[in-house]
Amino acid sequence: DIVMTQSPDSLAVSLGERATINCKSSQSVLYDSNNKNYLAWYQQKPGQPPKLLIYWASTRESGVPDRFSGSGSGTDFTLTISSLQAEDVAVYYCQQYYSTPYTFGQGTKLDIK
Amino acid sequence: EMQLVESGGRLVRPGRSLRLSCVASGFNFDDYGMHWVRQAPGKGLEWVATIRRNSGGIGYADSVKGRFSISRDNAKNSLYLQMNSLRPEDTALYYCAKSVAFLEYLLADAFDVWGHGTLVTVSS
Numbered sequence: 036d037i038v039m040t041q042s043p044d045s046l047a048v049s050l051g052e053r054a055t056i057n058c059k060s061s062q063s064v065l066y067d068s069n070n071k072n073y074l075a076w077y078q079q080k081p082g083q084p085p086k087l088l089i090y091w092a093s094t095r096e097s098g099v100p101d102r103f104s105g106s107g108s109g110t111d112f113t114l115t116i117s118s119l120q121a122e123d124v125a126v127y128y129c130q131q132y133y134s135t136p137y138t139f140g141q142g143t144k145l146d147i148k
Numbered sequence: 149e150m151q152l153v154e155s156g157g158r159l160v161r162p163g164r165s166l167r168l169s170c171v172a173s174g175f176n177f178d179d180y181g182m183h184w185v186r187q188a189p190g191k192g193l194e195w196v197a198t199i200r201r202n203s204g205g206i207g208y209a210d211s212v213k214g215r216f217s218i219s220r221d222n223a224k225n226s227l228y229l230q231m232n233s234l235r236p237e238d239t240a241l242y243y244c245a246k247s248v249a250f251l252e253y254l255l256a257d258a259f260d261v262w263g264h265g266t267l268v269t270v271s272s
Binding site: 036069071073075077079083084085086087090091096128130132135136137138139140141142 | 183192193194195198207208209210243248254255256257258259260262263264265
């Protein structure tokens with residue numbers, strides 16, 4: 036199974052500042068034949084289902100603000116929020132869909148400093 | 149608007165069975181792979197099972213393999229999860245989710261539409 040490890044477990048960032056969450060997979064999720072990273076990012080607010088933010092490691096889902104961006108390849112990935120807004124307080128998860136069992140990171144809780 | 153609505157969750161004794169349902173609307177159900185994902189109270193997300201458009205491809209988490217069975221009825225826009233031999237550790241909010249990939253293109257199983265979940269509690 037591919038193990039997904041996020042860091043940090045929690046962070047607090049001031050409004051308007053940059054927030055960075057890292058995700059590392061135990062093996063590459065880059066599929067050589069199509070050069071795509073099978074990696075997604077989700078945002079989950081209390082009492083709500085997860086919301087897809089990013090897939091293919093860097094493709095923003097329709098309707099997601101452009102302050103959210105994803106980067107990385109192979110085994111190391113990053114979700115960046117360029118200018119933190121109050122509504123971004125949530126838990127963020129990465130997920131690999133390279134192979135079953137699909138696996139999620141443990142989550143990173145993001146708060147306002 | 150694309151929507152998924154789960155039902156069937158309740159309190160059940162260990163060892164018993166339960167069947168969850170998920171009804172889809174707002175998109176062509178048979179164009180997409182579908183999934184179940186669960187979240188234990190206060191915990192993270194755990195993928196449970198996946199079923200392809202034509203039910204030809206199915207996969208399960210090791211934690212449920214041999215006990216749970218995923219199925220779909222494309223004529224009814226419905227997804228199901230038959231849960232047998234339930235254990236206390238199966239207690240969770242069970243979400244139905246849709247793949248982002250139209251016609252399963254490149255098997256992009258990122259989940260772009262989620263239901264609000266149905267709560268399964270396994271306890272004596």
